[in-house]
Amino acid sequence: xxxxxxxxxxxxxxxxxxxxxxxxxxxxxxxxxxxxxxxxxxxxxxxxxxxxxxxxxxxxxxxxxxxxxxxxxxxxxxxxxxxxxxxxxxxxxxxxxxxxxxxxxxxxxxxxxxxxxxxxxxxxxxxxxxxxxxxxxxxxxxxxxxxxxxxxxxxxxxxxxxxxxxxxxxxxxxxxxxxxxxxxxxxxxxxxxxxxxxxxxxxxxxxxxxxxxxxxxxxxxxxxxxxxxxxxxxxxxxxxxxxxxxxxxxxxxxxxxxxxxxxxxxxxxxxxxxxxxxxxxxxxxxxxxxxxxxxxxxxxxxxxxxxxxxxxxxxxxxxxxxxxxxxxxxxxxxxxxxxxxxxxxxxxxxxxxxxxxxxxxxxxxxxxxxxxxxxxxxxxxx
Amino acid sequence: xxxxxxxxxxxxxxxxxxxxxxxxxxxxxxxxxxxxxxxxxxxxxxxxxxxxxxxxxxxxxxxxxxxxxxxxxxxxxxxxxxxxxxxxxxxxxxxxxxxxxxxxxxxxxxxxxxxxxxxxxxxxxxxxxxxxxxxxxxxxxxxxxxxxxxxxxxxxxxxxxxxxxxxxxxxxxxxxxxxxxxxxxxxxxxxxxxxxxxxxxxxxxxxxxxxxxxxxxxxxxxxxxxxxxxxxxxxxxxxxxxxxxxxxxxxxxxxxxxxxxxxxxxxxx
Numbered sequence: 001x002x003x004x005x006x007x008x009x010x011x012x013x014x015x016x017x018x019x020x021x022x023x024x025x026x027x028x029x030x031x032x033x034x035x036x037x038x039x040x041x042x043x044x045x046x047x048x049x050x051x052x053x054x055x056x057x058x059x060x061x062x063x064x065x066x067x068x069x070x071x072x073x074x075x076x077x078x079x080x081x082x083x084x085x086x087x088x089x090x091x092x093x094x095x096x097x098x099x100x101x102x103x104x105x106x107x108x109x110x111x112x113x114x115x116x117x118x119x120x121x122x123x124x125x126x127x128x129x130x131x132x133x134x135x136x137x138x139x140x141x142x143x144x145x146x147x148x149x150x151x152x153x154x155x156x157x158x159x160x161x162x163x164x165x166x167x168x169x170x171x172x173x174x175x176x177x178x179x180x181x182x183x184x185x186x187x188x189x190x191x192x193x194x195x196x197x198x199x200x201x202x203x204x205x206x207x208x209x210x211x212x213x214x215x216x217x218x219x220x221x222x223x224x225x226x227x228x229x230x231x232x233x234x235x236x237x238x239x240x241x242x243x244x245x246x247x248x249x250x251x252x253x254x255x256x257x258x259x260x261x262x263x264x265x266x267x268x269x270x271x272x273x274x275x276x277x278x279x280x281x282x283x284x285x286x287x288x289x290x291x292x293x294x295x296x297x298x299x300x301x302x303x304x305x306x307x308x309x310x311x312x313x314x315x316x317x318x319x320x321x322x323x324x325x326x327x328x329x330x331x332x333x334x335x336x337x338x339x340x341x342x343x344x345x346x347x348x349x350x351x352x353x354x355x356x357x358x359x360x361x362x363x364x365x366x367x368x369x370x371x372x373x374x375x376x377x378x379x380x381x382x
Numbered sequence: 383x384x385x386x387x388x389x390x391x392x393x394x395x396x397x398x399x400x401x402x403x404x405x406x407x408x409x410x411x412x413x414x415x416x417x418x419x420x421x422x423x424x425x426x427x428x429x430x431x432x433x434x435x436x437x438x439x440x441x442x443x444x445x446x447x448x449x450x451x452x453x454x455x456x457x458x459x460x461x462x463x464x465x466x467x468x469x470x471x472x473x474x475x476x477x478x479x480x481x482x483x484x485x486x487x488x489x490x491x492x493x494x495x496x497x498x499x500x501x502x503x504x505x506x507x508x509x510x511x512x513x514x515x516x517x518x519x520x521x522x523x524x525x526x527x528x529x530x531x532x533x534x535x536x537x538x539x540x541x542x543x544x545x546x547x548x549x550x551x552x553x554x555x556x557x558x559x560x561x562x563x564x565x566x567x568x569x570x571x572x573x574x575x576x577x578x579x580x581x582x583x584x585x586x587x588x589x590x591x592x593x594x595x596x597x598x599x600x601x602x603x604x605x606x607x608x609x610x611x612x613x614x615x616x617x618x619x620x621x622x623x624x625x626x627x628x629x630x631x632x633x634x635x636x637x638x639x640x641x642x643x644x645x646x647x648x649x650x651x
Contacts, residue, residue, distance in 0.1 A: 032560040033482075036512050064560035064592055069524055073517075093591045100587070106523035107533055109516045246495075246541075346541020349496030 008061055010034045012041045022051045024074075027059030030067025038070050045074075053078055058089025065097065072101045138339050145261040146269065146335075153266070164267035165274075172233040172268075173275030180228055180279050181286040187224060188216055188287030192294040205299045209306055210313035212291040217314060221284040222276075222322045223370055226329035229276060230362035234337040237268050238358040241341025242351045250342070260342070269334035276330035277323050284322065317382060325373050332369060333362045403430040404466075405563055405595050406451065411460030413443070413450050420446050422619040424460070428563075433589050433596040435606045437641065438616030444599045445489060447616065448565055451597075452486060464563070482510055485556030489567040491548035493540040499526065499551045500536040506558045525554040530580050545572045550581075557588070566598040570605055578602060582609045603647055615641070 010028040024047070030038060047053065055075055060067070071087070078085045087098065153160045195208040241264060244250050253260060288310070295301045301309075340358035344351050406428040413421040420443040428434050438444045449455040451462055453469050461468055465483065467476055493502050503522040507513060513521075526536055529550040540548060549569060556564055569585075570578040586609040588594045600606065606613055607627055614624040617637050623630065630642050641647065 032511070035517075039513060039517055065524065065528070065557075065588075066521060066560050069521060073520065096587065097591045100528070100591075101524070104524050104527045106520040109519055347495035347539055 007031065007034050010038045010041060010067075012045060014045065014047065016048065016051075020051055021054070022048065023054045023056055025056045025059055026071065027061070029062040030060050030070060031062050031064045032066040035066050035070070038067065042070060042074050047078060047081075047083070049081065049083060051083065053083045053085045055085060055087050056089045057087060057094065063094060063097070065101070068094070068097050068101055072098065135339070138343070139335055142261065142265060142335055142339055142342075145259070146265060149259065149262045149266050152262075159262070161263070161267050164263075165271050168268050168271035169275055171236070172229065172272055173278055176229065176232055176275070176279055177282060179232075180225055180283050183228065184216075184221065184224060184283035184287040185290035187220060188212060188290030189294045191215060191220070191287075192291040193298055196295065196299045200299065206301065206305075206309055208295055208299060209291075209301070209309040212295075213288065213310050213314045214318060216287040216291065217284055217318045217322045219322070219370065219374075221287055222280045222325050222329065223366065225276060225279045225283045225326070226333060226366040227363050229272065229279065229330070230333045230337075230366060231359055233272060233275075234333045234362045235355050235359050237334065237337035238341040238344075238355045239351065241338060242344030242354055245342060245344045246346060246348075246351060265334075265338045268338065269331060272330040272334040273327045276333075277326040280323055280326040284319065321377055321382060325370065328369060328373075329366050332365050336362045336365065404428070404463075405430045406462075406464050406597065408447075408451065408462045409460055411447070411450060411462060412458045413446055413455060414458055419619060421450070421457075424620045426614065426621055426624075428595060428597055429612075430595055431589065431593045432611040433585065433598065433609050435610035435613040436597065436599045436616065437601065437606065437613060439637070442616050443619070444616055445567055448567055448597070448599060452484075452565065482506075482559055483562045485559065485561035485564040487549070487552050487556045487564065487566045487569055491540070491552040493548060493552055493555065495540050498537050498539055499531070499543070499554075502540070502551060503554050503558050505555070510559065522554075522558070525557055526551070528557070529554045529584060530577065546574065546577055549573060550577075553581075560592070561594070563595045563597065566596065566600070568599055568601065570600060570602040575604075578604065581605075585609055603642075 008028040010030050011026070013025040013027070015023040015025060024045070028034070055071065055078075057063070057071060063071075075085050075087060090098065192208055192212050195211045196205060199205055199208055199211070241250070244264075250260060250264075253263060292303055292306045295306055296303060337358050340354040340361070344354050404427050406426075408424060408426040411421055411424040411426075412419065424447065426447075436444055436447075446455055450457050451464065462470075465480055467480060469477060469480065472480070493499070494505065497505065500519070500522045503525050504518050507518050507521065523533060523536060526533065531547060531550050531554065535543065535547060535551070540551070543551060549572060553566070553569065556566075566585075570581050573581060582605050585594075585596055585598070589596055589609075598605070598610070610627065612624060612626055613630050615622045615630070615635075615638055622635060623633055623638060625633075627642075630638060633639065633642070
């Protein structure tokens with residue numbers, strides 16, 4: 001079929017032989033596929049002024065709306081230059097087409113310009129500040145409503161969505177166990193290897209156990225797990241809630257009288273707050289296992305000696321310092337994920353942007369909060 | 383850009399379409415999901431320049447058939463030819479030029495949510511043509527107004543539009559490259575009667591002036607009566623009947639009878 005590759009080239013012939021009169025004869029195909037050539041042809045056309053101009057379209061073979069628009073545009077430009085123009089050679093269909101076109105006037109063309117100026121920069125800073133303020137308010141809002149919902153749930157335990165919490169727990173905790181364990185195992189091993197490499201120079205090999213034990217239990221275990229969970233579950237929360245927002249599911253819940261916090265936010269955050277301490281404990285054990293293995297192979301400290309030294313180095317408190325932080329980290333990750341999810345607007349671009357923001361913010365705040373905890377524990381002397 | 387460059391002096395078949403010219407044909411098409419067969423041995427022919435209305439009960443596979451023709455849903459058997467080419471065996475160049483020559487209006491609009499309406503309409507132009515930004519702007523505005531949207535809708539995002547406006551904007555995008563064949567999936571659903579009538583007259587106008595072929599899935603009895611040259615009825619996994627509206631009105635198959643001469647259909651007169 002001849003729908004492609006055999007367009008006739010568009011052509012434009014200017015006939016100025018008659019006195020005070022000129023004819024622009026158009027021929028060929030004036031369609032969307034020849035539009036590039038047409039645009040060049042029309043741009044190159046030079047027409048004398050003060051003459052009656054006639055555009056003859058009877059030679060045009062195929063004409064579609066784009067081609068007709070070019071003819072219409074040519075006519076408009078000529079008339080704008082002060083010439084009298086008339087179109088000739090119409091048949092009935094083309095007449096209808098041109099009648100339709102004449103009713104439309106595109107707005108004046110204003111090219112987009114990006115100006116970089118101080119004012120614009122200041123405006124941007126102002127908007128950012130406003131945004132940060134609103135984010136904080138949104139977080140407080142969710143936290144407040146979470147508190148209210150939690151209080152209701154405590155008074156009426158039936159309103160806790162047990163199945164929902166269980167499903168979220170399954171996704172955020174059980175599903176994350178393998179990757180968290182593997183990652184922590186590797187980190188534990190790396191810490192011991194690096195520590196052993198330097199401490200051996202001083203003959204203090206055995207203190208690698210202290211190093212790994214305290215570092216992993218107090219800091220690394222919980223931080224790594226929180227970061228992993230922020231990337232894994234936080235992004236999932238934001239995407240889920242964001243997609244629900246885009247498709248008006250959140251609005252549907254609203255008008256049916258459900259509380260978003262109770263239905264969507266609470267189960268997720270609760271599940272995360274249960275999951276993160278468990279994952280942290282798994283991460284701790286797995287890191288210590290990796291550490292013990294490396295210490296055995298690399299520094300020739302047998303497991304029995306490792307355990308004795310570990311027993312001397314750490315107390316239950318050391319483990320608890322790490323575990324106590326976990327629910328707070330979970331709260332932060334969950335809150336940010338849900339707040340960002342609820343901020344998603346109609347477009348898929350905004351979904352992507354808020355998911356990114358959610359993960360970045362969560363990881364940043366996890367580290368900040370860890371620092372705050374470090375100061376706190378130091379000041380109470382643990 | 384093969385289509386724009388290989389310009390020869392050959393006569394264009396679209397210049398003189400004659401009756402009975404088949405632009406789209408499906409033969410023995412079978413489509414199924416899992417163990418459920420949705421379409422079985424379906425045959426269909428669409429003639430050049432006609433407006434074909436496609437009706438059928440909800441969930442009978444009208445949209446599935448459209449998606450199969452477009453190559454979005456895999457078929458288990460059969461052959462589909464569009465513009466005379468089998469999409470499965472056609473070379474990449476031919477596929478691209480076929481895709482350039484058809485426009486699709488999806489049921490939900492399927493506008494790109496992160497682009498404004500104008501950018502949505504310009505998207506196919508940007509991809510396939512190299513025009514000046516000013517001309518593209520004019521063309522996009524023209525298409526926008528052709529489908530009955532106000533100019534100030536041009537810079538809105540799809541999420542800021544009403545359902546009817548999304549339909550129109552999506553039609554404007556489908557028409558952006560002046561296609562020869564457009565697929566419309568329930569174009570008038572969700573439009574007010576005035577808007578739906580304007581939609582119908584636009585389609586009829588384009589079909590008359592440009593020789594546009596329209597494949598329209600619809601439930602709108604008014605569109606079926608006013609603009610469809612032929613109507614195809616989908617049922618029992620195949621095309622039950624195909625013909626003009628008058629033939630449909632006389633058809634005694636129970637489903638067709640209750641569709642065209644049912645309580646609701648008769649109430650409209």
